[in-house]
Every structure is written in C-alpha cells, then in structure tokens.
Amino acid sequence: MPIKTIAGVDLNISEEGYLEDMTQWNEEIAKEIASEIGIELTPKHFEVINYLREKTAAKEALTIRQVGKSGIVDIKGLYVLFPKGPLKFSSKIAGIPKPTSCI
Amino acid sequence: MESKEKKPLEKVCIICAKGNLEDVYATLVMANGAVMEGIETNVFFTFFGLDGITKKTMNNLHTATTGNPAMRMPGGLPFPTMLGGLPGVESAVSGMMRKQMGELDMPPVDEFLEMITAGGGTIYACKLAIDMFKLKKEDLSSEVKDIITIGQFYELCDGDRTQIIFT
Numbered sequence: 001m002p003i004k005t006i007a008g009v010d011l012n013i014s015e016e017g018y019l020e021d022m023t024q025w026n027e028e029i030a031k032e033i034a035s036e037i038g039i040e041l042t043p044k045h046f047e048v049i050n051y052l053r054e055k056t057a058a059k060e061a062l063t064i065r066q067v068g069k070s071g072i073v074d075i076k077g078l079y080v081l082f083p084k085g086p087l088k089f090s091s092k093i094a095g096i097p098k099p100t101s102c103i
Numbered sequence: 104m105e106s107k108e109k110k111p112l113e114k115v116c117i118i119c120a121k122g123n124l125e126d127v128y129a130t131l132v133m134a135n136g137a138v139m140e141g142i143e144t145n146v147f148f149t150f151f152g153l154d155g156i157t158k159k160t161m162n163n164l165h166t167a168t169t170g171n172p173a174m175r176m177p178g179g180l181p182f183p184t185m186l187g188g189l190p191g192v193e194s195a196v197s198g199m200m201r202k203q204m205g206e207l208d209m210p211p212v213d214e215f216l217e218m219i220t221a222g223g224g225t226i227y228a229c230k231l232a233i234d235m236f237k238l239k240k241e242d243l244s245s246e247v248k249d250i251i252t253i254g255q256f257y258e259l260c261d262g263d264r265t266q267i268i269f270t
Contacts, residue, residue, distance in 0.1 A: 063208050064139065065218065076221040084141025086222065102136055103208060 007032045018091065018098045022056065025095030034093045037085075041093070045081055047072045049094040056096040062087060063103045113264035114143040116256070120269070122154030124164040124197055128204070129270045130155070131215040138222035145259045146219070147251075149229035153236060156228060156244045161212040165197040216246040227251050227259075 004013050007028035012020040017033075019025055030049060034041045041049075051070055055062055064086050068075040075086070082089040087099045115137045119130035130146060137144045154160040168174055168187030174196075176182050186192060201211075210218065216226060228243055228250045240250060260267055 061208075065208055065210055065214075068218075074221070075218055079222045086139060088139070101208075102132060103210075 014098065016098060019095040022053065022095045022097075025053075029095065030093050033095075037089050037092070039082065039089065039093070042081075044073065045090075045093070048078065048081060048090055052090055052094045052096060056094075061101050062091070062099055063101045065103060110264060112137075112142050112266060114145070114260070114262050115266050115268060116145045116147065116260045117268045117270060118147045118149065119152035119155060120150045122151035122160070122164065124166040124200060126270055127152065127155035127161075127164055127212065128209070128215075131212065131219070132209075133268065133270065134219050134224055135215065135222070138219055138224040144219065144224035145227065145256075146224065147227045147229060147256050148247075149232045150235075153228060153232055153238065153243075155212060156216065156226060156247050157238065157242055158244060159242070161216075161244060163197075164201075164212065165193050166200055168193045168196050213244060213246075216244050220246045220248075227256065229253070229256075 002013055002015070003010055005011070007026070009024065009026075009029060011024050011029070014020060019029075027046070030046075031041055034045070039045070048067065051067065051072055052062060055066070060066075064075055064078060067073065067078055067086075073081065078086045078090075082093075087101070091097070091099050115133075117130055117134050117137075119127060121127075130152070134144050134146045148156045154164060166174075168182065169184050171182075171187075174182040174187065187196075205211075209215075220226060226244070226247045228247050230250050230252045233239075233250050240247070
C-alpha cells in the first residue's frame with residue numbers, strides 16, 4: 001500500500017489515490033487533493049464532502065442521485081462543483097473509498 | 104518498443120434501437136456512467152428505442168414475458184411462456200421489475216435522462232424513425248436536444264478516442 005505525504009501527514013492511499021482510512025482525513029488534506037485535481041474548494045464543496053463522509057460512515061452506498069436529493073446541491077450543480085467526476089473526485093477529496101455504484 | 108501510455112476514452116456515442124425496459128436502461132446506465140467518468144457522451148434513439156424518449160411511453164416501458172428464456176418467477180422457477188401471454192401479465196411483471204429497480208436507486212426514465220443532460224451528455228432522436236412513427240419534437244422528452252439524421256450522428260462521432268456502442 002503506497003504511503004503519501006499530504007498536507008504534512010503520512011497517509012495510506014490506494015493505487016488510484018483514495019485514502020485507505022477515512023479517519024486520517026482533515027480539511028487541509030482535502031484542499032491539497034483538490035488542488036491536485038484542479039478544484040478550489042468552497043464552503044459548498046465542503047457541504048457535499050461532509051455529506052458523503054456521513055453517508056459513508058453510516059455504510060450507505062453513494063449515488064449522484066442521492067446527493068442530488070440531499071438538498072445541498074442538484075445534480076447539475078454537483079457537476080459544476082466537481083467537473084468530470086461528480087462522485088469520483090468528490091469521494092477522493094472527501095477521503096472515502098472509490099465509489100462502487102454504477103449510478 | 105511497446106508503449107505503456109494509457110489512452111483513456113474521450114467520447115462515446117450510444118445507439119438505442121429497442122424499446123424494451125432492459126434495452127433502454129442498458130443505454131441509460133452506460134450513458135450516465137460515461138458522463139460521470141468525464142467522457143463526452145451522445146445518445147441516439149432510433150426505431151423502437153424512441154419509446155425511451157417519448158413522453159407518453161418512457162416511464163411505462165415493458166420487458167417481454169414471452170420469447171424471453173431468461174424470465175423467471177420470483178423464487179427462480181422458469182416462467183411459463185403460456186402464462187406470459189395472458190393479458191396483463193407483461194404489465195404486472197414489468198411494473199414489478201421497475202419497482203425492484205427503484206429499490207436499487209435506479210431512477211425512472213425521465214429522471215435518468217435529466218441526470219445525463221445535467222452532466223453534459225446529449226440526447227438525440229433519429230429523424231427517419233421519427234418520420235416513420237409520425238412523432239413530433241413536442242412528443243419527446245424535453246431533454247432531447249434535436250432530431251438528427253444518421254449522417255449528422257456520424258459527424259458527432261469524430262475523434263480517435265471515440266467509441267460507438269449499439270446496445
């Protein structure tokens with residue numbers, strides 16, 4: 001398992017760059033992963049990220065449809081926040097595993 | 104020397120020519136999945152596939168209960184073809200199937216089309232089939248961008264990292 005230092009913390013990450021342990025995550029790590037992808041995080045991004053983290057902690061499978069119905073942002077807005085990877089990039093930044101959902 | 108450079112897909116053009124529940128959903132899942140991966144996506148509905156984007160039919164698609172050897176009863180026993188032919192059976196089975204899909208968070212067709220266009224995917228209808236079935240633009244989902252010819256469709260399929268998928 002590769003180890004990568006992000007925001008001064010040594011983290012276990014998957015081959016594809018997802019955090020292996022979501023409890024190691026903090027907002028500074030999120031910002032650094034986001035800037036690697038080319039996204040600058042706003043409070044709205046963090047609302048989505050925190051929602052994804054809550055759902056993952058509750059062991060719920062994530063879909064963009066769910067996020068769209070969360071009341072935080074609609075699906076179109078989600079694509080604006082995380083272009084070309086509404087679930088993939090948001091999950092990576094949120095420090096949760098790669099999404100396994102097909103929808 | 105063999106090149107190890109990855110060449111990710113940049114564009115998919117998906118054709119849906121059948122109007123069964125499973126054929127339309129295969130198209131929608133693949134299209135939405137591509138959009139979510141950041142792949143440019145064009146979807147072309149033609150012939151009976153037009154049912155998937157026609158307002159009147161799109162949320163009430165059926166699966167075939169006759170001539171479908173993979174059809175099973177709940178519990179896994181084979182589904183008798185004679186039973187599948189009785190009035191109302193296809194409707195009931197299709198309704199059950201849509202319900203099960205809903206439980207897996209698969210959206211109804213109209214919402215699925217919205218999800219695809221929300222992410223930048225584009226939906227087209229085939230001009231020849233529209234003329235043949237005597238449909239008009241206003242009969243179609245508002246997510247349909249345009250009615251185009253097959254030639255125009257091929258023009259949309261340019262680029263050397265483009266794939267055409269026929270579901």
